[in-house]
Amino acid sequence: MLKKISLLLFVVLTITMTSCNEDFLETKPTDAIAAADALSTPANMALVLNGLHRLMYAQTSIIPGGSSSRAGMQYWIPMFDVLSGDLIHSAPANGWMTAELQWNTHTLETSTTVEQLWYQRYHFIASCNAIINKVEDEGLTKDADMNNILGQAHAYRAWAYHSLVSTYAKGYLIGNPITDAGVPLLYETEAPYTSAPRSTVQVIYDQVNADLAQSIEYFKNASSREDKSQLNLNAAYGIKARVALSEGNWAAAADAAVKARAGYELINEAAWKSGFNTTDLSEVIWGGRVIPSETTFFRSYFYYISPTFQGSQNRGNPKLISSEVYNLIPNSDYRADLFLSLAPNTNGSASNGKGGSYLTDPNYDDEASFDAAKAAIISEWGVTSRHNTHPFMHVKFRNKNPGTIDPDDVIYMRASEMYLIEAEAEAMMEDIAGAQNALKPLGEERDNAYDVTIYNTKELLMGHIKFQRRLELYGEGFSWHDHIRWDEGIDLTNSGASLELYQDGFIQAKPSINNDWIWKIPQAEINANPNLTQADQN
Template identity: 20%
Template sequence: MKSKLNLSIIIILLIVTGCSESFLDNPPKGSFSEDVFYKTEDAGIKSVIGCYTPMLNHWDYQVMWYDVGNIITDDSNKGGSDAGDGIRKTEVGIGKPLPTNAMLNSLWTHRFNAIGKCNTALENITMETPLIHKGGTYVSDAEKARYIAEIKFLRGFYYYDLATVFGGVPLITTTLTPEEKSTLTKASVEEIKAQILSDVQACIDESNMPSSASLPEEEFGRVTKDIANAFKARVHLFFGDYAEAKDAAWKVIETGTFELQPDYQELFNSYGNGFYSKESVFTILREYRPGYTGSSVIPQMNTGRNNLGGWGGDCPTQDLVDEYEVGDARLIHTVIQDQDEFMKNDGTIEVHNYTGYDNNTGYHSRKAYVPHQRRPDGGFWQVDWTFYLIRYSDVLLMYAEALLESGGDKQEVADYINMVRRRAFLTSSREDSWAHKRQIVIPEVTEAEFEANYAVKATDDLLAAIKHERRVELGMEGLRYYDLMRWDDFVSTMNAFSKLPYANGKGSKVDDQTWPYPIPQTEIDRTGGSITQNPGYN
């Protein structure tokens, strides 16, 4: 198993700072001025790590990952204690949220604060900056070049979230003057896309940026060339640049560094065989240390209420459950349901009780649930849990789709889809190894049955096969929104979903002007209207 980041970096990574009042305000470094701070020991690496810390924000990054990726789509409902719990998610899910929506406002503010951190670091870490290591030695030019490339990638990573939700947004790559703050305007979607790809390409092109294979074990969790190429494929795919997406995904595949974990359930129940496995391309790194509350809020947030002690969020829909084929083992490892049973550390049975609160699906995410055996104090905070930003199966499916859309060989497309499907039907556990009793039954599938009934053929509707495969392979992992948007399926899918008996209005107002979502009214007011509102929300 790969070792974790050294303790000093972990401590810095686990400091989650709050948002400042405006995205235009750069977060302070403490009592140091920037001139003084960047002359202190380890200021360079601390600034780099400071650009990762926005990912540790419990509510505006981690919960938001699922709020946008799952909950406003047909994959899950918000759950919670009652209809008013998470009402802002309901407003976005219906389809025409107000410009004052707190959820969208928080996303905007958080990402621009993160971008501000990156801009401040890039202005102060240059090849001419004499940075000092702990102990007094100077940081080499090679290390500084890596810092710069790493920070640029992270800036592009945060801008992608803004572009995919709000479309065109202000393009800010430097610290703004007071006059510039008051006269900001939106850049076009194409300009934001160009900036994202420029930042990502700078990371890929930097000779001092390591590959994932060459990354020192103590630095696992930091950006690499392979991560940058995988994310580049995601960006190009979102914008319909299929040839470019294919080339970027292939650069990841051809390294031979990554591979599928044979048993799907291990991905979400183990550090060694999951988050640290060869399937993990990019993840938010965490370390479990007894006595320290340093885990993600997601296991607490998205586990059932009542006797379980969770908060009951992000509830898979019946529509998602029905998408799985008979024999697909991913179902039992993706959803968990009311009255399922798990053994507790004291030998008693933990029965899941999803009644009496705003869960109208009867399901929760198995991927977010941490069994009692992995909860040393019985709670959901001190656990070895994180989530994937990019998995290798995602890269394989991105390559298959880009290959298909760019006119590639259909048999090769089918082969890549089947790489992912074979695991689901043939090598993954048919039972939940951590459970005492699960109600979902997954029958065995033989090799012959797979080839005859489940393997995708070159003559099949391959785009439909890819759409299905992405939904069931990546279910409840926060990617559904982005897939529906880039396929131009969001409006039709959510309109159809709104007619289901358990939709509760979600999708009923989604139309061609739902996206891009409204710019927060506070930002329009702050700039005196120089930032204009998106169509459909004026």
């Protein structure tokens, strides 16, 4: 792997540890635990796992070779929706993610983006390897607490490998997984952490599925987790549902999705409109509990996505939903309220050239109505007078304390996603009734006039499921890999995005004929890894 990984495995996590409960805050950083001692007790193994929970949303600068410009899932979640044009930027603002939306980073082997995602995921794998191998090699007792540790380690390793293989290799359903090059397997638990050569996509999926099966068995006899930052049986099933969906194992995807959401009630209208800023929401299965001492400030999820966060990224660049998606939302669906189609375009630097005043905004004929519309948004949604507004802007993600830079939680997995996975899997198996039954609870909760019976063919169901995913999961990081699974390209012509801003990201051919959907392997990895050569570059 990258030489940087050899500097550290456990010392990698130079962070203030928390047991995911503020009442049990530890002030001793993980780097105070010598590498030789980090696995000496189950308690220390739990600390290592807590470091991984933190690494999910922390700036990667906490590990040697990391970057302060990327803060784990707080960056990757919005970025994957930006890349595919589902989370639309309205202006360049301060430049964050502009290179991503123009397809100038994942296609460049020396970019910070391709290196940091690769590097972070392999740190997860290396840490999980060390835990798993320690327990197996020394025959340690597997009581309920140890089962919890092992369940999490196997689930994290599966999640990391799946993230890598679905991003740095050709999509399972559009390629030939038996022969397509995947990513390297990493077995080592000590320096220099040299990986194997690139395995095939199928070999990596086999490893992922083996880890998930083992994780689920451990979790069945594990102690309970303390917080949703930690993985549990439901989260393991949720990861399995995602993996099975991506490989077209429809029956397994549907089964795992049902098990993943068990006990997690769909949120109601009030909760859906509350800002998506806490893991306390009833349907959150897995998410990062961020406490004030662990804030990433201007590298946080809400900095990139929230129209109420007090940062230049959103003050000058409110994020939009595609007008094509918005126009499909029925008036009876309360989610429409969170996307402001008639928000005044107050930004003179808006990329569509229609911002600055009522004189340029075609939705307004006079200054009074233009100003009144902005005032109403400030009053209802917590957008401040310093924030610009723009037609089709979202107010789905709002920090708890609008107009501040206070930290908020990051959601990784919700029950809604699991209903949609089940529905898609049933539709692909042409079980019309099964897909309708999966969609019905979600649809009826969101739309008081919802009638699932009108989607009575596989084609109608899949079209509706795609719409539901783009609406329900907007801004939650799924769009990029959805496009790959569905083999759909990008055409933002009628979305409201600006060709001038998006450039190469405005139109892209579908993944099966366009290898630019496959991320470049970091050049630093090829240079450092004796088992990779330039011929391995995507």
